[in-house]
Amino acid sequence: MKDVGGTPGKAEETGEGYGHVLQPGLDTTHGVMLYLDEVTVSFDGFRALNKLSLSVDVGELRVIIGPNGAGKTTMMDVITGKTRPDTGTVFFGQTMDLTKMNEPEIAQAGIGRKFQKPTIFAHHTVFENLDLAIKNDRGIWAALFGKLTGEQRDRIDEILETIQLTSLMKSRAGLLSHGQKQWLEIGMLLAQEPKLLLLDEPVAGMTDHETARTAELLKSIEGKHSIVVVEHDMEFVDTIAHKITVLHEGSVLAEGPMESIQNNEKVIEVYLGR
Amino acid sequence: MARPELSQGLMRRLYDGPGWMGVIAGFGIIAILIPLLNLAVPETSAFHIPDYTVALTGKIMCYAILALAMDLVWGYTGILSLGHGIFFAMGGYAFGMYLMRQIGHDGSYHSDLPDFMVFLDWKAYPWYWKFTNHFVYALVLVAVVPAALAAAFGFFAFRSRIKGVYFSIITQAMTVAFMLLFFRNETGFGGNNGFTDFKRILGYTIATPQTRIVLFIVTGVVLIGTLLVGRFIVTGKLGRILVAIRDAESRLMFLGYNPLLFKLAIWTFSAFIAAVAGALYVPQVGIINPSEMSPANSIEIAIWTAVGGRGTLVGAILGAAIVNGAKSWFTAAFPEYWLYFLGGLFVIVTLFLPDGVLGLIHKLRSKQKS
Numbered sequence: 001m002k003d004v005g006g007t008p009g010k011a012e013e014t015g016e017g018y019g020h021v022l023q024p025g026l027d028t029t030h031g032v033m034l035y036l037d038e039v040t041v042s043f044d045g046f047r048a049l050n051k052l053s054l055s056v057d058v059g060e061l062r063v064i065i066g067p068n069g070a071g072k073t074t075m076m077d078v079i080t081g082k083t084r085p086d087t088g089t090v091f092f093g094q095t096m097d098l099t100k101m102n103e104p105e106i107a108q109a110g111i112g113r114k115f116q117k118p119t120i121f122a123h124h125t126v127f128e129n130l131d132l133a134i135k136n137d138r139g140i141w142a143a144l145f146g147k148l149t150g151e152q153r154d155r156i157d158e159i160l161e162t163i164q165l166t167s168l169m170k171s172r173a174g175l176l177s178h179g180q181k182q183w184l185e186i187g188m189l190l191a192q193e194p195k196l197l198l199l200d201e202p203v204a205g206m207t208d209h210e211t212a213r214t215a216e217l218l219k220s221i222e223g224k225h226s227i228v229v230v231e232h233d234m235e236f237v238d239t240i241a242h243k244i245t246v247l248h249e250g251s252v253l254a255e256g257p258m259e260s261i262q263n264n265e266k267v268i269e270v271y272l273g274r
Numbered sequence: 275m276a277r278p279e280l281s282q283g284l285m286r287r288l289y290d291g292p293g294w295m296g297v298i299a300g301f302g303i304i305a306i307l308i309p310l311l312n313l314a315v316p317e318t319s320a321f322h323i324p325d326y327t328v329a330l331t332g333k334i335m336c337y338a339i340l341a342l343a344m345d346l347v348w349g350y351t352g353i354l355s356l357g358h359g360i361f362f363a364m365g366g367y368a369f370g371m372y373l374m375r376q377i378g379h380d381g382s383y384h385s386d387l388p389d390f391m392v393f394l395d396w397k398a399y400p401w402y403w404k405f406t407n408h409f410v411y412a413l414v415l416v417a418v419v420p421a422a423l424a425a426a427f428g429f430f431a432f433r434s435r436i437k438g439v440y441f442s443i444i445t446q447a448m449t450v451a452f453m454l455l456f457f458r459n460e461t462g463f464g465g466n467n468g469f470t471d472f473k474r475i476l477g478y479t480i481a482t483p484q485t486r487i488v489l490f491i492v493t494g495v496v497l498i499g500t501l502l503v504g505r506f507i508v509t510g511k512l513g514r515i516l517v518a519i520r521d522a523e524s525r526l527m528f529l530g531y532n533p534l535l536f537k538l539a540i541w542t543f544s545a546f547i548a549a550v551a552g553a554l555y556v557p558q559v560g561i562i563n564p565s566e567m568s569p570a571n572s573i574e575i576a577i578w579t580a581v582g583g584r585g586t587l588v589g590a591i592l593g594a595a596i597v598n599g600a601k602s603w604f605t606a607a608f609p610e611y612w613l614y615f616l617g618g619l620f621v622i623v624t625l626f627l628p629d630g631v632l633g634l635i636h637k638l639r640s641k642q643k644s
Binding site: 080102103104107108112113115119120121122123124128131132133138139140142143144146185188192 | 507510511512514515517518521522524525526527528529530531532533535536539
């Protein structure tokens with residue numbers, strides 16, 4: 001891991017030994033999208049994360065479960081730059097050290113995050129929400145004089161279809177129902193074109209029908225993006241999950257497919273069996 | 275399916291038909307009607323507008339520009355500044371330095387130096403008064419110094435993610451600190467008397483009706499220009515980003531926007547506008563002193579904006595006009611009750627008119643329609 005700091009020039013000169021030249025931007029040539037190693041975060045002596053190690057592959061859909069206080073949201077905070085870990089490493093691809101980047105930089109690098117409580121711009125229309133999210137120059141100049149390209153408009157239309165809000169695109173986002181807000185936020189994430197999506201309880205407060213739709217939506221984008229979902233709704237988890245990670249007291253308790261998790265005695269003890 | 279038009283022509287983006295009619299009418303009243311009624315119509319006529327009214331309107335227009343500056347940061351971006359008086363006063367002082375130099379030898383002591391420096395027994399201008407006898411340099415000072423202060427302050431405050439009431443309190447503390455600084459005679463800005471007794475501007479006698487009308491027209495043009503630039507900002511993507519900062523800053527940050535950049539930009543621009551308002555204010559009112567930096571003055575700016583209706587721009591102008599119009603009448607008719615009235619007004623607006631007078635008008639209109 002230490003060699004990642006080397007300049008591209010140096011790597012090029014002595015390049016043969018490295019296998020490939022270090023590229024700026026995301027490098028996932030080894031198939032790993034997200035890599036956390038021995039991450040510890042303490043708040044006033046309480047260890048929210050305790051030597052947490054986790055890795056997510058390119059195109060993988062990973063579900064993370066765990067009782068309240070297991071460190072799920074803190075983990076997302078660490079990945080997105082909101083919280084700095086006390087110790088440990090967090091890498092996006094092989095080369096991007098997320099502990100050295102701030103929130104907007106991490107978002108621009110390709111990590112999108114959905115909050116537990118749907119967070120959208122209530123005073124803007126649905127269309128304007130997506131317009132703000134669409135992958136674009138994030139600078140002031142572009143904000144003053146930039147225009148949407150035809151391609152970006154098509155992309156917004158496509159997303160509106162996907163999240164079933166086409167007919168409401170001129171409505172104020174604040175007037176949407178809870179489930180629609182959740183979808184709009186997911187749509188904003190898709191507009192960002194992230195490599196990795198972090199979804200914190202995406203079906204919380206949704207009706208059964210909406211939950212089923214969301215499961216379909218996630219399945220349809222699986223493979224195009226890596227997705228990490230934190231969720232409590234076990235039925236929902238069962239429909240989307242291939243691999244589940246169980247967090248408990250800030251570290252990984254178990255990892256594997258649904259059946260092995262359901263039959264894991266430690267998991268039953270702390271979480272499912274209650 | 276028709277798409278919402280986000281990139282229609284610039285003129286249409288700023289205002290619709292009636293909106294532009296209003297802007298043009300406003301311009302006509304300020305630049306043609308009032309000057310004519312003041313200068314060309316004889317004083318005996320019922321249509322004559324007295325100098326007093328022109329002076330008051332000119333002053334209120336300066337306040338309206340200041341309120342526009344406040345609305346950009348507070349109404350749209352959600353940053354409540356309780357220290358905008360600093361930028362206003364600094365703009366006024368920067369231009370006031372030029373006006374002091376224009377007095378020349380006509381002060382009470384007939385010296386090269388302004389009276390207050392003679393009084394302090396100073397022999398020469400301090401270094402920061404250098405070149406202030408040049409009009410253009412004074413304009414540069416107005417444009418740069420308050421904005422630079424705002425940028426430096428804003429950078430540290432926004433980088434430390436100081437928000438909400440904490441930010442407001444710090445701006446309030448800053449204005450008090452600057453007021454105390456400017457009260458000191460040694461600071462070199464005339465102590466508690468500030469600058470006054472101006473004689474000339476660009477060589478023209480400042481007190482003539484013609485000079486006053488020119489200043490009035492310039493102020494009106496700047497006011498309308500500021501309104502249009504403000505509309506350009508808030509109706510474009512930048513405006514939507516500012517509102518997004520106000521409504522859900524963390525969402526915006528996790529979309530990849532750096533709020534620091536946008537807050538700093540609008541904050542600095544707002545300070546620049548406030549400084550321009552101050553520079554226009556001083557030659558018309560004829561005095562600038564540290565009381566312009568008093569906490570109460572800065573709070574009043576927020577009150578104007580709230581009374582008119584936040585996040586509308588026009589509301590800021592309306593609020594500045596209503597409150598200051600009422601103030602000039604009240605302080606003449608019942609001077610001792612003005613502050614009660616102002617306080618009461620703020621309570622009423624906060625409790626019953628969260629969207630200000632403009633919000634009330636909208637409500638009444640939509641009721642009429644239905």
